[in-house]
Amino acid sequence: MIDRNSDPDIQQTAINILKEFCNRTKINLAGFDFLVSQNNQPLFLEINYFFGREGLGGSEKFYEMLIAEIRHWLACGKPENGNFQEL
Structure with missing residues (x-):
């Protein structure tokens, strides 16, 4: 839960x-x-x-976050490493 x-x-x-x-x-x-x-x-x-993705808002939200981090990494050469979902 x-x-x-x-x-x-x-x-x-x-x-x-x-x-x-x-x-x-x-x-x-x-x-x-x-x-x-x-x-x-x-x-x-x-x-x-x-892991399950319910806590992140479901699979769609997870993939939005993942793609955003991948794009940031490709543009900058490193992960942003701060895009935590605050529960």
Whole structure:
């Protein structure tokens, strides 16, 4: 289940952790799952390189984002690496 409304502070913390992780590892295409500990700390559960697209708005939205990033990479020689879908 994707819940975009509950606990926005926890979700933002998870997004911040994820962005830092992706910047350090140079991962720019993956799905991530988080758990939340009893003290409200987001924890990585898994990284998926073959993932569902519901959280991105479906396959059509995913391909729009992918094509935009490919075009940016071809034009600039590097991925933009900042076009995160904020849940």
